[in-house]
Structure formats: structure tokens, C-alpha cells
Amino acid sequence: MIRLQGIERVFRVGEEAVHALRGVDLEIEAGEYLSIMGPSGSGKSTLLNIIGLLDRPSAGRYALDARDVTGLSDDDQARVRREKIGFVFQFFHLVPRLTAAQNVELPMMLAGIAPAERAKRLAQLLGDYGLSDRAGHRPDQLSGGQCQRVAIARAMAMQPSVLLADEPTGNLDRHTGQDVMAVLEAVHHAGGTLLVVTHDPEIGARAHRRLRMVDGAIAADERS
Amino acid sequence: MRAADLVQFAWRVVGGYRTRTALILLAMGIGVAAVIAVSSIGEGARLYIVNQFGSLGTHLVIVLPGRSETAGAMPGVLIGRTPRDLTIEDALALKRSAAVRRLAPLIVGAGDIRAGALSREAPVLGSTAALMDIRHMTLSQGGFLPEGDPRLSQPVCVVGAKLATELFGTRPALGEWLRIGDWRFRIVGVLAAQGQSLGFNTDEIVIVPLAAAQALFDTESLFRILVEAKSREDISVAKADVEEILRERHEGKRDVTVITQDAVLATFDRILRALTLAVGGLAAISLAVAGILIMNVMLIAVTQRRSEIGLLRALGATGQQIRLAFFTEAVLLALGGAGCGLAVGKLGQLAIAQLYPNIPFTPPWWALVAAPTTAIVTSVVFSVLPARRAARLDPVQALSKR
Ligand SMILES: Nc1ncnc2c1ncn2[C@@H]1O[C@H](COP(=O)(O)OP(=O)(O)OP(=O)(O)O)[C@@H](O)[C@H]1O
Ligand SMILES: [Mg+2]
Numbered sequence: 001m002i003r004l005q006g007i008e009r010v011f012r013v014g015e016e017a018v019h020a021l022r023g024v025d026l027e028i029e030a031g032e033y034l035s036i037m038g039p040s041g042s043g044k045s046t047l048l049n050i051i052g053l054l055d056r057p058s059a060g061r062y063a064l065d066a067r068d069v070t071g072l073s074d075d076d077q078a079r080v081r082r083e084k085i086g087f088v089f090q091f092f093h094l095v096p097r098l099t100a101a102q103n104v105e106l107p108m109m110l111a112g113i114a115p116a117e118r119a120k121r122l123a124q125l126l127g128d129y130g131l132s133d134r135a136g137h138r139p140d141q142l143s144g145g146q147c148q149r150v151a152i153a154r155a156m157a158m159q160p161s162v163l164l165a166d167e168p169t170g171n172l173d174r175h176t177g178q179d180v181m182a183v184l185e186a187v188h189h190a191g192g193t194l195l196v197v198t199h200d201p202e203i204g205a206r207a208h209r210r211l212r213m214v215d216g217a218i219a220a221d222e223r224s
Numbered sequence: 225m226r227a228a229d230l231v232q233f234a235w236r237v238v239g240g241y242r243t244r245t246a247l248i249l250l251a252m253g254i255g256v257a258a259v260i261a262v263s264s265i266g267e268g269a270r271l272y273i274v275n276q277f278g279s280l281g282t283h284l285v286i287v288l289p290g291r292s293e294t295a296g297a298m299p300g301v302l303i304g305r306t307p308r309d310l311t312i313e314d315a316l317a318l319k320r321s322a323a324v325r326r327l328a329p330l331i332v333g334a335g336d337i338r339a340g341a342l343s344r345e346a347p348v349l350g351s352t353a354a355l356m357d358i359r360h361m362t363l364s365q366g367g368f369l370p371e372g373d374p375r376l377s378q379p380v381c382v383v384g385a386k387l388a389t390e391l392f393g394t395r396p397a398l399g400e401w402l403r404i405g406d407w408r409f410r411i412v413g414v415l416a417a418q419g420q421s422l423g424f425n426t427d428e429i430v431i432v433p434l435a436a437a438q439a440l441f442d443t444e445s446l447f448r449i450l451v452e453a454k455s456r457e458d459i460s461v462a463k464a465d466v467e468e469i470l471r472e473r474h475e476g477k478r479d480v481t482v483i484t485q486d487a488v489l490a491t492f493d494r495i496l497r498a499l500t501l502a503v504g505g506l507a508a509i510s511l512a513v514a515g516i517l518i519m520n521v522m523l524i525a526v527t528q529r530r531s532e533i534g535l536l537r538a539l540g541a542t543g544q545q546i547r548l549a550f551f552t553e554a555v556l557l558a559l560g561g562a563g564c565g566l567a568v569g570k571l572g573q574l575a576i577a578q579l580y581p582n583i584p585f586t587p588p589w590w591a592l593v594a595a596p597t598t599a600i601v602t603s604v605v606f607s608v609l610p611a612r613r614a615a616r617l618d619p620v621q622a623l624s625k626r
Contacts, residue, residue: 054538054619075542082540093535093623097240107539109229158540 007060035207086155088165145176234552252561255511259595260569266500268585309445321465323458328355350437366413377435381409386427515602522610534622543615554607562596
């Protein structure tokens with residue numbers, strides 16, 4: 001469960017202050033499927049980064065699973081991120097020198113999970129995301145859709161409760177994009193919370209709850 | 225994160241950027257190899273000189289006429305007033321000392337050696353039977369100079385191996401006569417081939433009885449007295465005794481120089497050790513340079529791998545883990561470089577040993593320890609800055625650029 005209260009994010013660019021977020025209040029229940037849309041520069045990515053504990057708000061409070069995480073140290077935030085949050089990016093961000101399997105294994109390695117347990121989970125993940133026959137390929141030997149699937153498998157490796165996707169289909173053709181959305185939605189069907197930032201109205205419309213951001217604030221919050 | 229995983233992660237980075245890795249290994253390797261090779265040469269020279277002194281004889285005390293102010297100077301490079309001569313009587317008097325095992329007075333000159341029609345210029349040594357044991361000489365044929373009163377001359381001589389073949393070819397030299405100046409000597413022994421020993425090639429000399437040499441060169445005065453002490457501990461006693469006996473005999477004047485082999489050896493030892501350290505230290509600077517190279521490479525890596533660092537943060541890596549990852553990478557590179565360097569240095573040492581088989585080139589133990597240690601320490605020290613920079617990277621910004 002995510003609860004944001006009066007979140008502000010101000011960037012200083014030289015003399016000027018850029019208000020990326022202005023007093024955002026937001027509550028998201030566990031298991032919700034949200035889409036966030038809005039014009040470029042409206043603060044969608046900034047909001048997602050704050051929810052993912054990659055960025056700190058300039059003001060406001062953030063509680064994750066009923067625990068205030070606003071004031072946690074960097075390292076504590078890293079641990080919360082490791083256990084509870086999965087990220088998927090527009091540009092996949094796979095480590096180019098590592099194979100698909102090694103990329104998926106990465107978060108488990110960082111968490112210090114024993115090799116035997118890792119191998120078990122890895123086989124399961126590769127199977128779940130249809131990557132078993134691509135396990136030994138490096139990113140430059142994979143298609144865009146396959147890359148994004150590796151990235152999703154990696155995001156899910158630590159079985160997080162929240163999956164954050166920033167324009168996950170932004171770099172894919174329409175058909176592949178649909179595939180990737182289906183993979184993401186499977187996470188939601190399994191009970192996870194899913195947040196998707198997108199510019200594609202068709203994809204945005206698939207979510208059960210649709211936020212519209214304008215100029216750093218939530219302008220609309222529709223449910224169906 | 226487990227240590228094994230950390231190493232594996234860094235290992236994949238090192239293996240993933242082959243050219244970069246190869247260049248660093250090269251730089252580190254050259255540095256380490258240079259230290260090893262240079263210090264091997266220095267140590268080789270030191271051991272060479274130590275061995276040369278060893279071949280001179282053990283527990284040796286050398287007496288030479290004239291007073292030298294510099295203790296431990298090279299024999300033969302002495303300055304001073306025309307000294308009072310050393311005589312056979314002086315030499316024989318030294319036997320009074322209980323610390324002296326044996327002694328050999330020595331006269332050296334150059335002579336025209338003739339055998340039949342062949343003629344050759346060669347160093348002529350006049351001495352006594354004791355010389356053989358004091359100088360550790362070995363014979364291939366015959367015997368050495370006869371024992372007996374050194375004041376009596378006998379027309380016999382011992383020749384070096386090379387001189388023997390030069391004068392007599394394959395014919396046996398033993399029992400033949402040769403002529404030195406106006407005197408005739410019968411060859412009673414031939415020295416075994418021994419080679420160079422501190423300036424004297426014993427393969428090319430003729431040794432005659434002391435009295436014969438005195439007549440030959442028309443001189444009473446000795447060039448040296450070689451005294452062998454009974455043991456290593458007796459060397460200093462022998463030295464003091466020799467000085468005292470000769471002072472008494474020379475009306476209370478200290479007009480001889482007494483050198484112990486130990487003192488000379490210690491001087492050489494010190495000089496060469498210092499030299500080796502200095503040159504090795506210079507070579508070690510190249511290791512520091514290699515460390516700076518590692519720093520540069522790691523700083524570039526931080527810039528190049530910005531998005532990877534951002535990603536690791538997004539996956540839950542702490543700043544500490546990022547630092548450790550970069551650190552481990554630097555250490556792996558340094559270990560590899562040190563390993564390459566040790567191997568190349570060893571090969572280089574073997575190569576020089578092939579060229580100069582007489583000199584015992586071996587890297588001193590401190591170089592074997594210090595060179596790789598310096599390599600690893602510098603690269604660890606120099607990777608602190610890049611590692612910290614990587615850990616401080618703002619993950620959002622790191623991820624925002626492709
Ligand atoms: N590091 C930064 N420094 C300064 N300004 C920033 C920084 N990051 C974001 N901003 C500003 O904050 C505002 C919101 O940016 P954000 O990236 O959240 O927008 P967005 O909605 O994700 O846009 P897009 O759809 O183009 O991705 C923009 O005006 C942007 O210029
Ligand atoms: Mg954005």
C-alpha cells in the first residue's frame with residue numbers, strides 16, 4: 001500500500017526553481033493496476049522515481065506498507081527498494097556484457113541469496129517469461145521485446161509487491177508493446193501492484209485506475 | 225552481497241572489456257617486471273662480488289705495505305708515502321699469532337715466459353706452498369710448490385691451465401722446462417681451469433717459489449701477505465695481532481695496511497644493496513604511474529557505466545556495494561598485472577642469465593614482495609576516488625541518459 005501526502009519536488013536549475021511535483025496526494029491499494037498519463041514534462045517520471053525510492057521529495061510524506069520511508073537513510077531505502085519494488089524502463093537498461101540469465105540473476109546476487117536458491121528461482125523466472133531458450137544470449141543478440149521481457153523478469157526476481165514501469169512500450173512497435181503489456185498485466189493478475197507511465201492512450205486505457213498529470217499535479221483520477 | 229558474487233561480478237567486467245583489461249595488465253606488468261628485473265641485476269652483481277671474494281679464500285686477512293687512511297679500500301688502489309717494505313721476516317713473524325692458521329707472502333710481477341720457440345707475457349706470482357690452500361686453488365696435474373724454508377729458492381713452477389696449453393699444446397706440460405727472463409724452471413704442477421677471480425685469471429699465471437721471484441724481479445719487498453685466520457671469529461684477533469707484531473718490528477710505526485676480507489665485502493655489500501634498492505625504487509615509480517592509469521581507467525568506467533550504476537541502484541544496491549564492486553575490479557586488475565609482471569620479470573631474468581651465465585641473477589626477496597604489493601596497494605588507493613564517485617552518482621540522473 002502506497003500513501004503520498006503533499007509531495008513536492010523542486011529542481012534547482014541555476015537560479016530558477018523547477019516545480020516537477022506540486023502537492024501530490026495519492027493513495028494506492030495493494031494489487032491495484034494504475035496508468036499515469038500526461039504531457040511531456042508533467043512530472044510522471046519524477047512521481048514514479050519517488051514512489052520507487054530512487055528520488056527524495058522536497059517536501060511531503062511517503063508511507064509504504066504503513067511504514068514512513070521518507071526519512072530513511074540511502075542504504076535503508078536501497079534495502080526497501082530491493083525487497084519491495086521492481087523497475088521497468090523504456091530503454092530496458094540491461095547490462096550489455098551479461099547474458100539474459102545473468103541480468104535476471106543480478107538483484108538476487110545483490111540481495112545475497114545463496115547460489116542454489118538463485119539457480120532454482122532463475123530457472124523458474126526464465127520459464128515464466130518464455131526466456132529459457134535465450135538464457136545464454138547477451139542483450140545485443142535479443143530483440144527489443146525479448147530485452148523488455150528480460151527486464152521484467154529481472155524486476156520480478158525479488159518478488160516485489162510493487163512493479164513500476166516508465167514507458168515500458170515506448171521503444172517497441174505496437175504489436176510487441178501489446179505482448180509486453182500482457183506480461184506486465186500477468187503480474188497484476190498474480191496480485192501485484194502495477195504502475196505504468198505511458199503516452200499511448202490505448203495502453204493507458206487498459207488500467208483499472210487512470211491518473212492524468214498536468215504541470216506537476218494530478219489533474220484527473222478515474223476508476224473503472 | 226556474497227564475496228564470491230562480488231568477485232564474479234568484477235571478473236565479468238574485466239572479461240567484458242578485453243582491450244581495456246589488456247592495457248592495464250600491460251602497464252602493471254611492465255612496472256612489476258621492471259622492478260623484478262632491475263633488482264635481479266643488482267642482486268646478481270652483489271652475489272657475483274660476494275662469490276668472487278669467497279673464491280679469494282676464507283677468513284682472509286690481507287697485509288699490504290703503506291698506510292691507507294680509508295679503511296676497507298680496494299687492495300692496490302692505495303695512496304701514501306713510500307712505505308717501508310714488507311719482508312719475508314715480517315711474514316714469518318706473523319706466525320706467532322695464535323689466531324693465524326697459515327700465511328702466504330706474495331710477490332707479483334710480469335714475466336716473459338718462454339718454452340722452446342714459443343714466448344708469452346704472463347703474470348708471475350712468487351709465493352709459498354700455503355698459497356694453494358689459502359686461495360683455494362686446485363691442481364689438475366702434479367703438485368704445488370714444495371714446502372720448506374721460503375728463503376730458499378728452487379727452480380720449479382706451477383702454471384695455469386690456459387698458459388700450459390698455449391705453451392705446450394696437447395703435449396703434457398708436466399716435467400717440461402720453461403724460461404722466465406734468465407731463469408729456468410721445471411713445471412711441477414698444472415692448475416685446474418678456474419677462471420677469473422678478482423682481477424686475476426689464475427688460468428694464465430705462473431707461480432714460482434718466493435725466493436725465485438725475489439731474484440727474478442730483484443726485490444726484497446713483498447706485494448702482499450695473505451693471512452688465513454683460524455676461524456671467522458678469529459679474523460679480528462688475527463688482524464689486531466698482525467698490526468701489533470708489525471708495529472713492533474717496524475719501530476713502533478703503523479706503516480702497513482691490514483684489510484679483512486669481511487670489511488671489504490661488507491662495504492661492497494652495502495654499496496650494491498643501496499644501489500639495488502635505489503634502482504628498484506625508481507622502477508617502483510612506474511608502478512605508481514600504473515596506479516594512476518588504473519584510476520583514470522576506473523574514472524572513465526564510472527562515466528561509461530553510468531546507466532549500469534543507476535540500474536544497480538534501482539535494483540537495490542547500496543552505495544557500499546557499488547564501491548565494493550569498483551574496488552574489487554581494481555584489485556582483480558592489479559592482481560592480474562602483478563601476476564603478469566612476476567611472470568615476465570622471471571622470464572627476463574632467465575633471459576639475462578642466458579646472456580651472462582657467470583652472474584647469479586636472482587630477484588631479492590624484498591623485490592618479489594614489494595613489487596606486487598606496491599602494484600596492488602597503489603591500484604586500491606587510486607580506485608578509492610572512482611569508487612566513491614560511482615557510489616555518489618544520483619541514480620535518477622544516471623538512468624535518464626542512455
Ligand atoms: N534532474 C532534473 N533537473 C532539473 N529539472 C528536472 C530534472 N528532472 C526533471 N526535471 C524537470 O521536472 C519536470 C518533470 O520531469 P519528468 O521527467 O518527471 O516529466 P515526465 O512527465 O516524465 O516527461 P516525459 O513524458 O517527457 O518523460 C520537467 O519540467 C523536467 O524538466
Ligand atoms: Mg518521463
